[in-house]
Amino acid sequence: xxxxxxxxxxxxxxxxxxxxxxxxxxxxxxxxxxxxxxxxxxxxxxxxxxxxxxxxxxxxxxxxxxxxxxxxxxxxxxxxxxxxxxxxxxxxxxxxxxxxxxxxxxxxxxxxxxxxxxxxxxxxxxxxxxxxxxxxxxxxxxxxxxxxxxxxxxxxxxxxxxxxxxxxxxxxxxxxxxxxxxxxxxxxxxxxxxxxxxxxxxxxxxxxxxxxxxxxxxxxxxxxxxxxxxxxxxxxxxxxxxxxxxxxxxxxxxxxxxxxxxxxxxxxx
Amino acid sequence: xxxxxxxxxxxxxxxxxxxxxxxxxxxxxxxxxxxxxxxxxxxxxxxxxxxxxxxxxxxxxxxxxxxxxxxxxxxxxxxxxxxxxxxxxxxxxxxxxxxxxxxxxxxxxxxxxxxxxxxxxxxxxxxxxxxxxxxxxxxxxxxxxxxxxxxxxxxxxxxxxxxxxxxxxxxxxxxxxxxxxxxxxxxxxxxxxxxxxxxxxxxxxxxxxxxxxxxxxxxxxxxxxxxxxxxxxxxxxxxxxxxxxxxxxxxxxxxxxxxxxxxxxxxxxxxxxxxxxxxxxxxxxxxxxxxxxxxxxxxxxxxxxxxxxxxxxxxxxxxxxxxxxxxxxxx
Numbered sequence: 001x002x003x004x005x006x007x008x009x010x011x012x013x014x015x016x017x018x019x020x021x022x023x024x025x026x027x028x029x030x031x032x033x034x035x036x037x038x039x040x041x042x043x044x045x046x047x048x049x050x051x052x053x054x055x056x057x058x059x060x061x062x063x064x065x066x067x068x069x070x071x072x073x074x075x076x077x078x079x080x081x082x083x084x085x086x087x088x089x090x091x092x093x094x095x096x097x098x099x100x101x102x103x104x105x106x107x108x109x110x111x112x113x114x115x116x117x118x119x120x121x122x123x124x125x126x127x128x129x130x131x132x133x134x135x136x137x138x139x140x141x142x143x144x145x146x147x148x149x150x151x152x153x154x155x156x157x158x159x160x161x162x163x164x165x166x167x168x169x170x171x172x173x174x175x176x177x178x179x180x181x182x183x184x185x186x187x188x189x190x191x192x193x194x195x196x197x198x199x200x201x202x203x204x205x206x207x208x209x210x211x212x213x214x215x216x217x218x219x220x221x222x223x224x225x226x227x228x229x230x231x232x233x234x235x236x237x238x239x240x241x242x243x244x245x246x247x248x249x250x251x252x253x254x255x256x257x258x259x260x261x262x263x264x265x266x267x268x269x
Numbered sequence: 270x271x272x273x274x275x276x277x278x279x280x281x282x283x284x285x286x287x288x289x290x291x292x293x294x295x296x297x298x299x300x301x302x303x304x305x306x307x308x309x310x311x312x313x314x315x316x317x318x319x320x321x322x323x324x325x326x327x328x329x330x331x332x333x334x335x336x337x338x339x340x341x342x343x344x345x346x347x348x349x350x351x352x353x354x355x356x357x358x359x360x361x362x363x364x365x366x367x368x369x370x371x372x373x374x375x376x377x378x379x380x381x382x383x384x385x386x387x388x389x390x391x392x393x394x395x396x397x398x399x400x401x402x403x404x405x406x407x408x409x410x411x412x413x414x415x416x417x418x419x420x421x422x423x424x425x426x427x428x429x430x431x432x433x434x435x436x437x438x439x440x441x442x443x444x445x446x447x448x449x450x451x452x453x454x455x456x457x458x459x460x461x462x463x464x465x466x467x468x469x470x471x472x473x474x475x476x477x478x479x480x481x482x483x484x485x486x487x488x489x490x491x492x493x494x495x496x497x498x499x500x501x502x503x504x505x506x507x508x509x510x511x512x513x514x515x516x517x518x519x520x521x522x523x524x525x526x527x528x529x530x531x532x533x534x535x536x537x538x539x540x541x542x543x544x545x546x547x548x549x550x551x552x553x554x555x556x557x558x559x560x561x562x563x564x565x566x567x568x569x570x571x572x573x574x575x576x577x578x579x580x581x582x583x584x585x586x587x588x589x590x591x592x593x594x595x596x597x598x599x600x
Contacts, residue, residue, distance in 0.1 A: 054488075054491075054492060055491070056488060056491055056492075075496075076491070076494050076495055076496040077494040078494075079492075079494065080492060080493050080494030081494070083492070084492055085488065085489070085491075085492035087486070087488050087489065090485065090486050090489060091347075091486030091487065091488065091489075092347055092486060094484060094485050094486070095484055095534070095538075095539060096481075096484070096539050096541065097539045100539065100541060101485070104481055104482060104485060104493060105493060107478060107482060107493045107494050107495070108493060108494035110478070112475060113475060113478075114477070114478025114481075114543075140538060140539050153489075156485075156489070156493075157492070160492075160493070166492075
């Protein structure tokens, strides 16, 4: 028996964006069923990396395989059956009802005419269940709050029923209550199916709770890529190296819980 | 307004209104032609069958085609101001027509006047420019819109130049052509226009689910399995060809292409594009039939160019709806 290929295999990837090289030789292997958080400063290349994986951008150099195949070789439809992407926010107002929007997630599974089958309706119902948006189903997308919208975007991706989910700062603009609802939905999803997740986030503590692995980008390189447990051991030093601000470790419940907080004070040299 | 209205009811009402329009409007004109006249009076029957009926059919399909084309461009560019002429197709057609008029090219070929053929050639020329640009690396929704505006402006400049060097009579002909109209419609013109339109409706009808995805934004649409560039360019070219066929025969009739899709969206908010295209088609078609009926009945025996009527009716109506609508523009 061969060992299963990694879900994502990034090898020495370079990506140029405008005048400067955003990713300067990045390598990463994401195994199936892992949940990765990519952290780093603004402009560190986090979004570029996730867009490369999503096939929205193409690397200038290096190899990037998803599910055993070079990312840029996927047809649009085939890619949509392997991975779903949730942006931080949509590009503009989406003029559909919530239910119809989630149904749009089934596009790659439908035939040319785009007529939903029983299976498509089932998938939509399940996605609405998981994301707990029953009460929103008949609303127009334009009437949703930021927190509601984010769960609806997630539901659209969930309906795609892909083994890989890519989240680009999914909760950055949400209050803590809606952030909790979002991650509860993600938790239910993870309980129900085998799923690999890669998310870009600024919230280190949420990442440590929600993810199994952390990748920390600095100046176009990973300065850390490994398990969340190992990452915690190297904190707060690694956080201070990335962000150049003081971090404190807070421990409670007899050492069972810990979190890291920044105070906006520069690091001592 | 957060709920979704009943789309089936809306389509049923629209269909009924369309049928009534299509039955009643051909009867109206300088002289009313009632069913009893058609049965008894051979002169009126001739007028009805060879003039009013083909004219109504041309107006209906031209209006419907412009409405669907406008809806497609609005969705494709996610811009409520887009219309069938956004990419410069009508300007190209006008330039082709103006050139034929100034060169004094008379006569006809394939049952079409040289001016009509020139207009279609101009439309195809402008489509080719835009299409070549659309496959270039720099093209995106914004640069494509800009390229369309540039092509249109360039054509307008050339038309002005032709107006300037042409005689008084030719200038008037150019101006009259640009106003648009469906007078002079015949069955042969109808069939020449409706064949490419039918192909357009069939292909666009199949592709409508892709158009739905465009309004979720490029990133989400891509993630859902849309090849953004290929899909967008296919929509651009089939739509432009359909618009070219309409404009070559009817001239650049304004307002319908921008107005009808918005009216459809306001009737049934949140509707997906396959149904919206049907609503837009019925609205646009009926509207042009009504406008043309007015055009030939308001100041008999002369006829007002229908483009003037669509603008004068459509503009104020649309402003009214816009001011009163809680939804504003639903895209």
